[in-house]
Amino acid sequence: MKLNRAEKALMNNAVRSWIQRHYEAPLLTRLGGRCPGARAVEIGCGRGVGTEIILGQFGAAHVLAVDLDPGMVDLARVHLARFGDRVDVRVGDATQIPAQDDSVDAVFDFGIVHHIPDWRSALAEVARVLRPGGRFYFEEVTRHALERWTYRTFLEHPDHDRFSAEQFVAAVEDHGMKVADTWRTVFFSDFVVGVGVAA
Numbered sequence: 001m002k003l004n005r006a007e008k009a010l011m012n013n014a015v016r017s018w019i020q021r022h023y024e025a026p027l028l029t030r031l032g033g034r035c036p037g038a039r040a041v042e043i044g045c046g047r048g049v050g051t052e053i054i055l056g057q058f059g060a061a062h063v064l065a066v067d068l069d070p071g072m073v074d075l076a077r078v079h080l081a082r083f084g085d086r087v088d089v090r091v092g093d094a095t096q097i098p099a100q101d102d103s104v105d106a107v108f109d110f111g112i113v114h115h116i117p118d119w120r121s122a123l124a125e126v127a128r129v130l131r132p133g134g135r136f137y138f139e140e141v142t143r144h145a146l147e148r149w150t151y152r153t154f155l156e157h158p159d160h161d162r163f164s165a166e167q168f169v170a171a172v173e174d175h176g177m178k179v180a181d182t183w184r185t186v187f188f189s190d191f192v193v194g195v196g197v198a199a
Contacts, residue, residue: 032195044112066092
């Protein structure tokens with residue numbers, strides 16, 4: 001599901017970028033470490049800020065960045081052009097990641113899986129492309145947040161089969177990625193942040 005205009009505005013601004021750089025990335029690093037030299041995938045790359053963080057703060061060598069929205073992909077290509085062949089930006093679906101089995105070291109989800117109606121199929125794809133020992137870095141919006149009046153009024157999300165933090169972590173583990181205690185809820189349990197390691 002593509003973002004509506006309100007959520008695009010929320011996700012593509014300096015405040016969101018600051019939060020990603022100075023709060024989410026450091027928290028994910030504390031929970032799962034950096035991934036220097038990694039081949040990584042970002043699902044739902046938007047205008048490319050997350051990919052820039054994956055390359056810079058996490059130290060990845062190469063990022064395959066995918067997004068459903070061709071307009072966002074165009075913005076990301078411009079934003080990330082200075083990284084040259086370290087980045088491959090494509091229109092793509094998180095439920096059909098364009099990568100081989102067991103071929104990447106890390107997958108990053110900066111709040112995109114909750115937009116996917118069949119979100120478990122996205123987790124299955126993450127598990128498929130991760131090599132053994134590869135890491136799934138996630139920051140997700142929980143059902144607790146999606147039930148708020150502001151989310152229901154201004155933003156557009158699937159309205160069935162949404163997850164709590166605990167349900168999301170359990171589903172990650174059901175797909176063969178060990179999370180254990182490397183996850184946290186933040187902002188009044190509106191978000192779950194964590195790292196799963198592929199078996």
